[in-house]
Amino acid sequence: ASGAINSAQGQAAAPAEQERTEAAPAEEAAPAEETAAADENAPEGDPIRLGTIYAMSGGNAAIGANILRGIDFAVAEINAKGGVLGRPLEVVRGDHAGDPATGKSEAERLITQEHVDLMMGCHMSTVTEVVAQVCQQYGVPMITAISTLDRLTDADHEDMDYFFRLCPLNSVYVEDMLKYLKDSTEQTGEEIKTIAIFTDRAAIGQELIRCVNLFKDEYGLELVAEVDYTSNATDLSAQVLALKDANPDAILCDSYIGDATLFVQTLKAQNYSPKMIVAKANGFTDPSFITNLGSIANGVASVVEFNPDLTNGVEINEEFNKEFGVDMNGHSAESYTVVWIFKTAIEAAGSVEGEAVKEALTNLDIQGEFPGGRKIVLPYDRIKFENYELAGEPHYRDNTYASVAIAQIQDGAWKTVWPFNFTETKIAYPAPLE
């Protein structure tokens, strides 16, 4: 199903190395232009308004914070280089507090009161679904950077031609996770036969379970336990005991940051060291995950949409860390990229008019690097929104080139370990958790 995506990854490795040297002069040239451009253009034009709708308050506000860092970083960068069509970008923030009704209300406010030209959001697919409808109704182009729910772009949404998705779909994530499990034998010498799922009972967890069931037979894996809990759990020891009892070769998990932290602590407390833990990003890749857990996080692996050690990521991560004091994570990197996509599309359309930008997005094809910007910082080298079929279902306007890597925490930092041709780092097996 994701053959195309895989081949993209395969190709990405080598060119990325070459392009790096080429890109350097372009980057150096930029500051010269930038000063000139900044003086003439940036402060003058009417700002182009980019609406963002994320949870700023409520239980999942931490995710919103990471996303907005990425957006702010990109906007600063773009404005410093003269903005878009000579006009500065301006971010107008909305807060959906995790609630679809509030999301709808905010979308309406941003569009009709704040007159935003573009929209980004949300971090909960359930809210994205509602917000996308509002954008469609008012003809405001919207890109979601991180909503991975497959359904968002399925046949029911065929007509929603103002809505685009950058990130991979859940099924892509999960299939890559399973692929990693299989490929790992090559390095560890042990075959993974049984798996267990540990996950939140919220929508994210349901998706993990659904997708694992979709692919497990194809990869010859036996699902021996499905263990779930309610978000912000007070205690996970019962769950950990259930996993311990099932004793799988690998655990797949998806949790928000608080539960992810508690999970690893509880593994230690219950004296259980699974040999392999692979997470579906989310809380596990939140910057505070490693900070909070310290050495006991070593060995946890996760899907990453971005990692600082990716060839294209090292530089931006340094700047980003200088600015915010934390590493760029997948959410920050993806939202950073979306801002650049909007810039590119607007410049291609020559206006910010919704219809024109939508057309430009439909036809957009970014290969390697953004015009006037960096190379794509994510682990793939092309961005194009396409209609296609996935597992026999039609999908619309997804970035089919999107893919993910797998990283593992080693010596207190995320190290990319898969695909193997992307990295030198070897899998630490069994996961030490200390």
Added chain:
Amino acid sequence: MSTFLQACVNGLLMGGFYSLMGMGQNVIFGVMKIVNFCHGEMLMVGMYLTFVLYTFFGIDPYLSVPIVAVVMFLFGALIQHTLITPSLGTKSFTNLLFLTVGLGLLLSNGALVIFGSTYYTINTPYSQTYINLGPVTMALPRLISFGVLVVISSALFAFLKYTTTGKQIRAVSQNPVGAEVVGINVKSIYILTYGIGVALAGVAGSLLTGFYTIFPTAGASFGFRALIVVVVGGLGSIPGAFLAGIFLGLLETMVALFISPSYSDLIVFVTFIVILVVRQTIIARRR
């Protein structure tokens, strides 16, 4: 078998926290007949306080327990004096209920404003120390916490049962006017009890930082469990709250172990309703 033993120990250790929260809630409810709906948020404030003491002053979380207790007591006393006491006069249970709900909103969003949405933990040299007792493993912080809270609960029980102040508290809880008649300063007792209740929640928060993340809405799940504990253990009964807390902790782990972790919440809520209804029916019959 070893899983079962481990589950028992886990339930016991966790139940201790529920007990502590429940006892705080119970002291407040017993005396003022108000359900403190911001009890979980008070726990959260205690967590942040411990965090601040550790990060900026390097005070060990367990050493900060007394400091947190005092600060939270004063904080509770202030709230009682400025907000709750005046509203008690209206005799409106609804208003009092939503007063504490509003306080909860205020506290959790206040934490969000001050500390942001980041999840923090406190890592002490011993946070990753584990003790093995035969087939059972226990994290040292949890064990210490449990010990501390057993001491606190017994102290509280003795305080209410045997000291003059304790008796005054009980007298006020039954009849504030009568208490005034025999010379008890009812308002001070209110301040004292709310202070104690809040301090207990704060201490629970402080102890919890040993193995739980700190974030603005951290208290919510604990707050509701405190309510369950109070009701199951019997309003006003400190030993009841202690046992009910342990019971709840065990129930959660046992349901997760023998039925499914997915249903542990559902079953806990249903059990709660059933216990409540059955007990009240018996009480009503006895009338």
Added chain:
Amino acid sequence: MSDTPIIEVSHITKRFKGLTAVKDVSFTIKRGAITGMIGPNGAGKSTTFNMICGYYPPTEGKIFYDGKDITDKKAYDYTNMKVSRTFQIMKPLKNLSVLDNVVASAWFGHAAAKNERQAREKAMEVLQFTGLYEKRHVLSKDMGTPDQKRLEMARALATSPQLLFLDENMAGLNPAETEEAIKLIRRINESGVTIFLIEHIMQAVVSLCEEVIVLHHGEKIAVGTPDEVMNDPYVMEVYLGVKKEDADA
């Protein structure tokens, strides 16, 4: 029909845990009359009363109303049977006006109002009858004891009872106010309502009651006209507190 007693209490007993509050008590209440019950504090008067009115089930024994067994009837069925009561410890609907207190009652009972207008009219009538009319817009919690006692009675009357139970409805009234209350009760009785009352104020018992039942330690120790009962030496000793010397003299 008219000679069956309106209430017949047959061998009722009530035990609370270890304590027997009422022990094998039997008596009847005569239709159309005012019957009183007296006895020392804790004798079991209110308990007897509560059993007849369906608040406590008796541990043993039966209660008949118009010859029908009503032992197991629920408290809220009584107004439909034309029986109404007041409480020793008053229970006004504190946050409602006096008028609304009574309107609420007028909606219920065997002759319940069919609509709002009827309910109000009936309430107004009762208020005038009980002398609360002037205070109808006062919140009931803002009234003093005698008015609240009167309100208790008004609420009971608004359900159009044919049998009315009054538990210490005159406690806390001074002699002048007691006279007023006595007149009111007599008026109610004259309108055809049978009354059963508990009272410690002898002035009222003597002037109102046709028959008096005396309880002591949960047992019936005497029954008769007020005169007979009050001259019973045992009653004098345990209840009236007439000094031995005085009694001898």
Added chain:
Amino acid sequence: MDKKKAVRDYHRNLAVTAGIILLIFIAIPIFVKSPYILNVFVLVFYMSTLSMAWNLLGGMTGQNSLGHAAYMGLGAYASCLLVVRTGINPWLSAVAGMVAVAVVAGVIFYPCFILRGPYFTLVSIAFGEAIRQFIINSEFFGRASGVGLPYGKDSWIDFRFGSKVPYYYVGLAMMILIYAFMKKIERSKIGYALKTIREDEDAAAAIGINPIKYKIMAVVISAMVAALVGFFYASYIRYIDPELMIQAKSTEAVLPAIVGGAAFVEGPIIGGLIMIPLSEFLRATYSAILPGINMLMYAVVLLVVIRFRPAGILGWYMNSRAKQFVDERILKKPSVEVIEEVEMAGGR
């Protein structure tokens, strides 16, 4: 004779004032074109209606429920699932949803009515959580992922519109209808029974009220109205998930009543008109600058009202000069005695 006229004039003035207020609401969509502002009104309408549902139980019966989000959510689920699974008309599904919720609420709460005061509140929370957990664990209800209603062309039959205006009018009509209904209940036998129960259950039994019967009635009516709101919500947002039933949502349902004045049928509407625009305004203005500050300020407003105006805005108004002025100058209200006298006279 002129007493009669004074009363008639007063009633006329009342009707005219009500009419003017109604006209203003009807006219708003004609003058206000911003969909966002209309959206805020729609929010006010359905939240106020939900709050009125709560108030029947909380304000009138004295049973403080903190589980109304669950009734609303169940109503939304029932009607959504019916539409999605069986394809029946949404309006029919609304009725079916209300009936279903009424049955569930009545049956589940029947044994709980032995509970008084805070016990009832606690059970209502546990009940709400239990329902939510049940849905999250149920494949039939779509687990945590929720259920979406199909989009499509504007249609009255499917109660589906791109524009806010139809929702505005339906919402307004719903609110007014429920208001009239609640007003009717308040003055009826049920209303008096509920108020009596609130004040004292023993006293209620003494005058012939079966407390359990009437409390169940209150819970069933209240749950049905909440289910109706759930239907409206689902049709408006077109997507529902179990988060709809979290306890914070139940709290939100109560605040309009508390702020407006729980003792009055109008309380939830007044409170809704104040609190919902306030919350929207605070979020729009401050949430992006300093996350959390909006809810913080909202909480402060709530605390200030409870602390200093414990009877709510309406309770305050009732004892204020403003009311005196309105009564005397605008409505020309005669004294209570005069009104009473005329009414009683008219009755004979």
Added chain:
Amino acid sequence: MLKVSGLNAGYGSVNILWDLEFEVKDGEIVAILGSNGAGKTTMVRAVTGMLKPSSGSVQFNGDELSGKNTRYILDAGIVQVPEGRQLFTEMTVLENLEMGAFNRKTKEHFRDNLKKAYGWFPRLEERAKQAAGTLSGGEQQMVAVARALIGEPRLLILDEPSLGLAPNIVDDILKVASDMADHDGISVLLVEQDITKALACADGGYVIENGKIVLHGTAKELSENEHVKKAYLGI
């Protein structure tokens, strides 16, 4: 002993008591008469500190009590049997009585005082372990009086002690009051509706109407007063 002058008090903005003046001497029983709602209980509350007077003075053995809290006033020796009893319903009878011994050094004398109290009300000894809330109305009143006596009052205030009591118990309680006045030099302020009985045991009395004192005199004077006869005795 107790000298009240110019006392004004009320609830919120409503003034109930208007310039009250009265006096209770050592060992004297003073009756306060007045119809319902006249302000008698309000006066008791103002004297005992449960209600802050808006102006005026309450002097007790030369000590100014106005504005002091209940505890201070209790320690000074003014103990009341409140209207409505105000017992601790879930505590046992014995515990209720213990609660009466908070002031001064009464804790030390508790055993002796308890014995005395049981002497006056033998029924309480029988019911010592029963929860006060389940006692009959009259038994509860006994507990309230006993609780006050255990506080070793120098001035005992009884607010409607006869309410709901059997005639013989009323006599008992009034007799206890007179005995204490006669033998222990305790003064008694008696608020009572049973005016005949009250005046029979009192030395002097005051009549309050609408929050003002309208009459005062010896018990004999009052019981012969035409106004008292007409308005309060219904003669």
